[in-house]
Structure formats: structure tokens, C-alpha cells
Amino acid sequence: MSESTQIAWNRKDLTGIEPLSRGEIELILDTAPQFVAVSKRQSGIKKVPLLQGRLVVNWFHEPSTRTRTSFELAAKRLSADTLSITASTSSSVKGETLHDTLANIEAMHSDVIVIRHNCAGAPHILAARHASHIVNAGDGRHEHPTQALLDAFTIREHVRKHTSNPEATLDGVKVAIIGDVEHSRVARSDIWCLNKLGARVCLCGPATLLPMDVERMGVEVTHDLREAIHDADVIYALRIQLERQAKALFPSIREYIRLFRIDSDSLQSAPAHALIMHPGPINRDLELATEVADGPRSVILEQVSNGVAIRMAVMHLLVNSGNKSGS
């Protein structure tokens, strides 16, 4: 048991994966299984009193169903009180600054602020100036830390099952991330997270959708899907952001499908044990074929279930052992 080596959690906020150590990431992953069990309770009450009487505010400046619902459910399963503020209902439309809005929320004695914002760095700016625990639920193209944590957790659970080793790590596991890396905060957080955990990351997509100099993040890059997936343990399809296709970042959707879609045909080049993952929402039959999304290798819905447990673990660590003064 890792109890004697377990490291302490000392951060007030979770603003991103990049500043975390491997030990801190593993502490979050190790805290999650007990929360998976809470959600799975067959009989009895599916919640625990760890955040009883605390106020968790979900403050979303961008549309989101999955992440907002997941955070809200996580807070409720910890017995917290929850509030949701979306951009269209907040005073930001009347010109109030982020700091002023947050100061007003804090005047109502909030404990945790979960924020999604289209500006990269917004959570960091707020975390430095306000006393509440800030959790980044996605900032611009920068980071989406809880998504990376739930992805790493899902992969680790499968590696442990597959190797029958309950202590197995991600060391040496190969993850192929396919598609629109350029616009994806999920990809950025995943790369940092998987690299820190010892996994090998390979990016694959049209050159226009891969950031320049991305190799500097310590990843392999290829434009050949078969090369990317032939030895992959995990195939991670990213969402093609059709709303950005107006800029014509690749010649046509038909060409993208022909070269980069994960379907039963392209999967023939991948190992039989390779897992299929996607952060959602899926463009069915664009980046991921329906038969694969719903197939036996897909763990997409497990990602969603694990997301609640990871967010419970994060909020528990921040509130119940976090440093109250500065990150």
C-alpha cells in the first residue's frame, strides 16, 4: 500500500496539469476509486458528507453539458450546495468584470468556484486574487485539467485490469491522439498529464490542425494514421470543431474522413487490445465511426462515469486538505 509514501496535497486551486508533479497527479488518481464506489452503490444513499454545508458555484462562460453536469453531480455527491451561473444569466453581459462578479459570489461565502472561460488564463488570474478554491473547467485553448485526469484514470484502470496488476502505472503505454490538436485544450492537458505519468504520446492529423513546434512538448508527430495507431494501446479521437471549418483548415470533410477517421477499416492496423476514447461530444461518422464509438473497444461512457469520481476527488482534496492561502 502506498500509504507511507503518499504525498500531501498543498494547492488551493486546480488551474492546470502543467504545474502538477507526477506525485500530485497520482494522488488525485488514487483518491478517485472510493468515489467510483459511492456512485455505484446499489442500495442506500449515493452520496458522502465530505463537503456538507459547502457552496460550490459552477460558473460557465461557454456552452457545456457534460462538464457542467459532471461537476454539479460531483458536488452533490459530496453533499455540497451548488449554484450554476452561465454567461447569458450573469452580469458580464452588462459589462461587469470577472473580478467584480467573483467578488460578489464570494460575498455570499462560496467555497469552490468551477470556471469555464473562453480566455486562456482566466482561472489563473482569479485564483491569484480570490480566496475561493478555483477549479479550471476549460480555459480557451489552454487547459482542461479534469478531462486529462479522468482520461488518465480510465486508461490506468484498463491497464491494471489488462495486466492483472493493481499497482500498474502508465509507464510505456502508447496513446495516439488523432485530429484537431490545434484548437483542443483537452489535447494539451492530456499531453502534459500522460507525459508526466510516463506514457508515450503520438499526435496525428492534418498539418493545419497540429500546432507548429508541437514536438517541443515531447510527443511524436505523424500525418499517417496507420503509423500512429499500429502499436497504440489507446486511440484518442478528438472532436472536429465544425464551427471552425469555415476557415477551411483542411480541404474537405470527405478527405478528412478518408485519411483520419477511426473506423473498423482503419482499426485493422491497430492492436486488438487498443482502447477507443473521445472527450465528447462526438461528430458521429466524422472523426469516429458509429460502429467503433459503440463497439466493444470503446470506453467513452466509462470516461463520463469516471469524470464524476475524478471531480469529487479534486474538490475533496482542495477543500479538505488544500492550502487556504495561495496556490
Place this chain on the structure above:
Amino acid sequence: MSAEQQAYESTIVMDGETMGATIRRLAQLIAEANPDIEALVILGILRRGRPLAERIAAQIEKMTGRRPAVGSLATTLYRDDFRAGLRRPKVHGETQFDFSLDDRTVLLVDDVLAAGRTIRAALDEVMDYGRPRRIQLACLVDRGGRELPIQADYLGWQVATAPNEWIAVHMKEIDGEDAVLLERRAPTPLRQEGAGG
């Protein structure tokens, strides 16, 4: 770790043989008080309550021919010291049992009873899983120092400890040996204690 242990002295106060006899006696008391073994389920509080619960169940089986179902209770998620900032989250494992608690006699098993706060947490956790007919408590050692009005129904051994003393139970399944130790902080620490002590 070893440097920290050197600051303590420990004495064996119960050897393996006496511990075995104590567990047999506990099992006998439990079996006598619960003639309907089918209605009895045992939850061992992690970590050492779990192997203790297994041993009690095995003894009850020897005496009555029927073995009560055994599970684990973590209690971590119900502790009151998180909120007070007194304790870092330490996870010993998960609550695990595959039977209903409704209308059963639930026997909680723990190695050491002290403040009673673990048992308070265990009671709340059990209540979240169902509505037992009754809940009972069996402990190997009661070392005193209660902070809540909680008592064991079945008790192996009672000892009053001073504030600088505590009881460590060792079990073969976890520690490689059976023994109860009385540990005492050395009267004059050899080194300055850090803030993390």
C-alpha cells in the same frame, strides 16, 4: 520512517497466543448473543478490523457450523477530522460488501477503540447503506480516551493509556506477526521534532 520509530519505545503487552485466545473468546460471546447466525453480518473497519473480522467469522463457523458474511468498511469518507483540517486524507481501501444490511444484525469490528470517532463515522456510513435491525461493536483493545459516548458490546482487553502512549495491534495478514504493543514516546526526544511530526 525508521528515524521516526526510534523516537518511540514499545513493549509487547499481548503475544500471539493470548491474542488467539482473546479472539476465540470474543467469537464465543458474539455467537451466544446471536443464535441466529443467518441474520448476522460482520463489517471489519479497515485496515486491521478486516482480518480481525475474518478470524472472528472463522471461529464462529468452528463453533456453530455457520459462517457469517464478512465485508470491509473504510469510514474515510465519513470522518469528521477532515473538515477540522486535523488529518490528511489517507486511503486504506474501499468499503466493500455484497450483502444487504436491511433487517440484519451488523457487527462492527475494529482492533482498537479510543476516541470513538471512527465508530461514529462507521455508524453514519452503515446507515447510508440501509436500515439494520441492530448494530453491535466488537474491539480487541479499548485503550480509553473516549470523546464520544460509545462502548464496545464485546471487548477483548481494556487498558488505560497515558496521553503519550498508544496501542498498536499487529496482525499476521498485514504485519507478519500477531501481537499487541504498547508504544510510548521517549521522554526526551533525541532530535528536534519537525513541524510535520
